[in-house]
Amino acid sequence: MKRITTIQLYILPVFLLLLISCEDLLLEQPKTVAVENFYNTAEEVETAVNAIYSPLRSTRAEQIAILDAHTDWGYGRGSRAQYNDFSGLNATNINTSGSRWNSFYQAIRNANLVIYNAPNGNDISEEEINYFIAEAKFLRALSYFDLVRNWAGVPLRTEDNMLEIDLPKSSVSDVYDLILSDLEYAEMHLNATASLIGRPTIYAAKTLLADVHLTLGNYDKAMAKSKEVIDSNNYSLVEINEANDIRTDIFGSDLVTSTEEVFYFKYSREIGQGNFMLFILNHPSTGYFNFGGAYAHYSDASNPFYINWEDGDLRKELWDKVDFGLGPNTLVSNKYMELDAVGRSDGGNDLPIYRYAEVLLIFAESSARNANAVTPEALEALNKIKRRAYGLAIDSPSEVDYSFSSGEITEFLDALLQERAYEFIFEGKRWLDLKRVGRAQEMVMKNKGITIADAHYLWPIPLSELNFNGALDPDTDQNPGY
Known part of the structure; x- marks a missing residue:
């Protein structure tokens, strides 16, 4: 404890966390104090937990935008165009990937402080x-899940070694072992109902566990965890009738929560507490954001991904054709709308990490893969997503339903992968899905005609980490191509 106390001015940051949008606000203002005087009460520990959220919230919009520029449908403009060239990152984007690395490790450090110090409170x-x-372990697991999928093996910093500067890379399997251990603890000790909107629950932990197990190919466990969330009856898909309902009732800036929210990062119309995604995506001509927008990410109506997208799917209407110099087929997203932001970086829209739609799709995929057959339950879960996309009754059979025999597993999984692509545009899922199922090259070639360089599959370990961490060898520990 003495060693932590002597350097606490360095390792205990001061953050202001706003956990929920609109009128229900949690404002925390932790002061820099000695550790032995800080972690004594529930209020003090909660304040320390709040500090975990700040770096994750600050980097989430950028992380999503970058991941979706890596896809078969997404493009970046300006310096961001290099992401969709699939040739690896240049110097500018190596630096920005390093800033995201730093945000994840800042959150991990803050989580480690809570895990280490909270048991000593009097x-x-x-x-x-x-x-x-x-809660700290849930957020640490979420951070490492981002790190391991985008950088592979990374230094595994925990409460037991957080003061060690020189720490070697851990294997991918060791990183996943910690993620699973953290989430199993979270599942055991979180509340069934959030103590405050924006806090993770048991069901958020189960959902993240399901996603991790799906990524690892543990289909029986992914199926079981997602089914537990479904069977809780705590969640349901938000019904829609038109495309604007998606903007307002699922992603709206005035929403505090919805029946679909499993775990979101919360934002508010407050300077320094808002969502940057609105400015990244919008174009001034469309009128969906009161600060115009940088239209830094876009799509293209001549891309087969868009051409083959069925008309009538309301999600397809979340794109506007805007010719800003790249031709009349350029598409700009209007998925996130905010007309009352207080600054260009301060929209009130929350960002979903997990929605109930994803729980259903994780269940559909894992149960089909586990049975090696299209089960009625898997098919129904997939069809709920498609019916909602067409504005139809979610729980009633419809003319847009998929119909597969039990043996058409390949066709079912193809359809499911495509539904995930449509459903989670600008939620940062598609690139990770394509890598997970081993189809990134196939789909990028099909829809963009580009060969992916090996260096593009992983982001480089930042030079600052290689210079700072003496246990890393730049020649052997750097990711391929850098």
Whole structure:
């Protein structure tokens, strides 16, 4: 404890966290104090937990935009165009990927401080300690899940080694082992109902567990965890009738929460507390954002991805044709709308990490893969997503339903992968999905006609990390191509 206390001015940042949008606000203003005087009460530990969110919230919009420029449908403009060249990152984008790395490790460091110090509090119950450690471990797992999928093996910093500067890369399997361990603890000690909107619950932990198991190919476990979330009856898809309902009722800036929210990062119309995604995506001509927009990411109506997208799917209407110098087929997203932002970086829209739609699709995929057959339950889960996309009754059979025999597993998984692509545009899922199922090259070639360089599959370990961390060898520990 003495060693942590002596350097606490360096390792205990001061953050202001706003966890929910609109009128229900949690404002925390932690002061820089000695550790032995800080982690004693539930209020103090909660303030320390809040500091975990700040770096994750600040980098999330950028992370999503960058991931979706890597896809078969997405493009970046200006310096961001290099992401969709699929030739690896240039110096500018190596630096920006390093800033995202730093944000994840800042969140991990803040989580480690909570996990290490909370048990030593003298005026906090064991139940409260377990809960806050569970929240910290959930967020640490989420951070490492981003790191391992985009950088592969990374230094595994925990509460046990957080003061060690020189730390070697851990294997991908070791990183996943920690993720699973953290989430199993979170699942055990989080609440079934969020203590405050924006806090993770047992079901958020189960959903993240399901996604991790799906990524690892543990289909039986992914199916079981996603089914537990479904069977809780705590969530349902938001019904829609037109495309504007998606903008307002699922992603709207005035929403506090919805029946679909499993775990979101929360933002507010407050300077320094808002969502940057609106400015990244919007174009001034469309009128969906009161600060115009940088239209830094876009799509193209001549791309087969868009051409083959069925008309009548309301999600397809979340694109506007805007010729800003790249031709009349250029598409600009209007998925996130905000007319009352207080600054160009401060929209009130929350960003989903997990929606109930994804729970259904994880269940559909994992149960089909586990059975090596199209089960009725898997087919129904997939069809719920498609019916909602057409504005139809979610729980009633319809003319747009998929119909597969039990043996048409390949066709079913193809359709499911495409539904995930349509459903999660600008939610940062597609590139990771394509890598997970081993179809990135196939789909990028099909829709963009581009060969992916090996260097593009992983981001480079930042030079600052290689210089700072003496246990890393730049010649052997750097990712391929850098």
